[in-house]
Amino acid sequence: MASNFDCLGLGSLDPAGLNTLLQQIVPAAEVIGTADDIVVRRWTDPSGVRLALVLREGQPLELLPSYAGVPGARLRGVRRVNDEMVVADVVDDDGEQTTMLAAAAEQLSLLSPGADPVDGRAAVIALGVDVSVHADEAAFTASDASLLSSDQDDSEPPAHFVENGWSWPPRMGAESFISYGTFDQADGEPYARLNGVVLSAERRTVAATGGEFSVARVRTVGFQADLCLPPELPTPEAGNVVAGTVYLVADLPFVSAPRTVPAKGKRSWWRR
Template sequence: MATNLACVGLDVRTRSGFRDLVQGALPEAKVIAEEGGVRLQVWTDASGARLVITTEGDLVRAVTTSYAGPLGARLADVRAADGGLAIAEIVDADGDILAGLACELEELQLLGDAEDVPPGDACIVGLGRSVEVFAGADEFLASDASLMTFAGDDDVDDGGEPMRFEPESFSPDGAFTMQADAVARVNGTVLDVAARRVERTGQEFTAAQVRTDGFEITLCVPAGEPRLAVGNVVAANTYLVASLPSLLPA
């Protein structure tokens, strides 16, 4: 299973290696908000790999692994949740709800105690901890990956077939648990694939734009794990990170 850092070419194996990575990124990071001595800083590599770092004085309070992807979804009813996460609804252009999600939000510090955050266009990044790839929808639907996890031998629909996920479907597994978790099952069609390389580490990763249940996410995986091509259908267990640029100061 890939780590969040490995998904964007920043894989480190030790605590000291992670500390060195963060400390090396801080001088190049952009401060996007500061209040009461707490700074929100963003380091973005030319590859798109990103670290969102919250500091207080010389102390690093939090680090979020992310990617500078395109805006592919619209978030509404965004609010803070326990565990340093946010929960939100994904809506279409008419404001109809497509799905809910729990995620790490890059701009969480700017959310504060706001109770009425206007809907805004967002980038949703899925860090692909495990990913299966299929040539197309038919191959996906014929595979065990399409079976709903709660569907046992006796759980069949009216046609006598096991219940299956659609090739483009989103299951926010961590959004409705007692303790929110930023995980989701993403099934979707690959629209675009880009190979990336992080200059600081020399590591490579793949960023793929994936269409799922009425919106798009950017799926990031270590290079070749697995290989992705336009038109593939993926079944990915992901860790979700979102960015809502409308929260940034003007």
């Protein structure tokens, strides 16, 4: 499984290399919010790679790898549910809910736990930690990647499947989405199973490090996301289907509310 940093062409950085990069970029990183004695800064490489940092007295408390994505999701009821993620409903232009997602957020430290939910358009970034690329919808449907559960591949269909003439084993569609973090909001993590159709894609090089990655604009159920892939995967083409496990990050430009300083979290400030 690839790391979040691998998906952004930063996988070659060890802690010493990362600290060197931070020393170079933090002074020039834009401030996107302050709360109490913390400052949230964001650095964006020309490639689109982003690092969102939470600092206190100039020292990093948290670091979130992200990407400068294009808004593609209309979110309702965005609320912070733990020290790593927010949860929100995804709605269409008519306000009807299409799905639900849990995501890490660049602005997480500006949201108070228990505060009133907020709404707005967000960029959703999917870091493809364990995904595959398929030529088209037919190829995806014929592959094991479309199986709802690999445990059901060789099992006998239940009686009600036979009675109703349903296909077995059950498979997911080429545009389908399951957000695992929504099931255990208190202790969950923002991983999801995302299957989507590629609208466009390209290979990019991180100017600051020379690392490479691919980014694809992907359409799934209810929203569009920018999917970042590690360099060992082929760069997808329009019409391909990408499928698998992703780590979700959201850019919430409509969030500006301050919050009190949280208790020390269980995770390391450097999340690979």
